[in-house]
Amino acid sequence: MDRNTALGEFLRSRRARITPRQAGLPDHGGARRVPGLRREEIAHLAGVSVDYYVRLERGRRLNVSETVLDAISRALRLDPVERTHLFELARPTAAGSRRAATRPQPVRPGLRDLLRILEHTPALVLGRRLDVLAANPMARALLTDFDALPYRERNLVRFMFRDENARSLYAHWDLHARDIVASLRRDAGRHPNDPLLAELVGELSLADEDFRRWWADQDVHRHTHGSKHFQHPVAGPLTLNYESLTLPADPDQRLSVYTAEEGSSSEEALRLLDASVRVLDTSVRVRV
Template sequence: MNELGDFLRARRQGLDPATAGLPASGGRRRVNGLRREEVAQLASISPDFYARLEQGRRQASGAVLKALAQVLHLNDDERRYLFDLAGKDDDRAVAHGQAVRPELQRLLDDFSYVPAVVLGHFTDILGWNPLAAALFVDFGRYPPAQRNFLWLLMREPHFRSLYVHWEDMARGCVEQVRMEAAHRPGHPRLTGLVNELSDGDEDFRRWWRDHGVAAHALGTKAFRHPVVGELSLQWSNLVSAFEPDQQLVTLTAEAGTSSHLALRRLAARIA
């Protein structure tokens, strides 16, 4: 199986030469779409390298993949698929940053009695609803570099008092980020976050050195809220099918419990 080569071949054969910017030829072309040599020329790589790439005998760098995505006029989904097939990270996402999908933001806004946030890479906070801001903190007060759940847990004193079992929560978050790091080694966002938290925080340095990993998807967290008192909330991580790098995190309580009523009181304060 050579999925990468098959994908490149299908895309170049389905591309109109005029769309690729090639001059019209007087005679009839013998092949559909672009020739290998034409793709190589447009991408500024050698024809032999491109031929071997399609044959599955060479690996492509991120720079080559970016050039091919542009030459072949790949849409966002096709570009992501290309990078996934090659086992590479698309640095366009790194350069531009993540943004919450509009569909997820609308879902957040409709959760009147459920605190919810959308997390991106390395627990970056991409979106939240008013009840989440009331439960945790107004995330909009923080610059984007600090709008990160792990950063807030380690650096914001309010979070240390908000969680009854802060150490368990913080260490679990470190383990989750450490696990994600294996999929994105050397990611600039990860490097900056780890360097900043390592500076002056012995807890983080110790936990990061321990190399503990865990994929936390659900659980129960105890809160000591300054307005509505103690709450016990069940949290769940839901992965978006249309944006797998974004997780919708919800916090709920069983109907009729004191925690459920406390959420209702908190929601009433911001209505």
């Protein structure tokens, strides 16, 4: 999780995926010893000395200007999320900076009220490391009952890779799992001193070959919206759209809401899931 090491690994991974043709450089043919562009080619495209770029890629502590980072971003053909990740990794660590807090992040009462109001659709609040900080009954019915787990285990990445039910729940598990690893990688760039994140990465790297391979790919991703396909044991096949909204008061928390297209079979399936939640809730209250 060392930021300098992460910077070098990220630069090498992005350099390896670019061909001379993509970079607008002449390709003289012949096999290259390593995939992608050479260090001197990136340095040329970015307008920096080869020695400077080599030191940067080796994770040396350099006070890199935004102008240079912009030039390297363009040379590596980074997308906006990758560019932000590069800036995060290159940012000097402040002297005396503290390690990230290990206590659960608090969720404001107003957010919990919002989850309660969104009673007919799955909604949850995610924090650092994709910890599940709060989830309404529909989200727990769709995914898993996070409230029944110990605090340290209420995590979307851990659920994806350690809960066998997740692999059958997601119709395209490999696509969603790879995206979630890329989202965790982005979080690691923003919080390099987080011991719980390092613990999570270590645990999953040892336990799951897919996680270990995708983590090594260095991809970064930011979940904002999209669709996911589920094969739910109660509701059956579901295609749900999601919107993930970063909260203005706390950029380390975001609200994720799942909805079905109006008039679709998924909307009917979501109603079935809602009805099952209400039946279960009623039976629990009767027993109490």
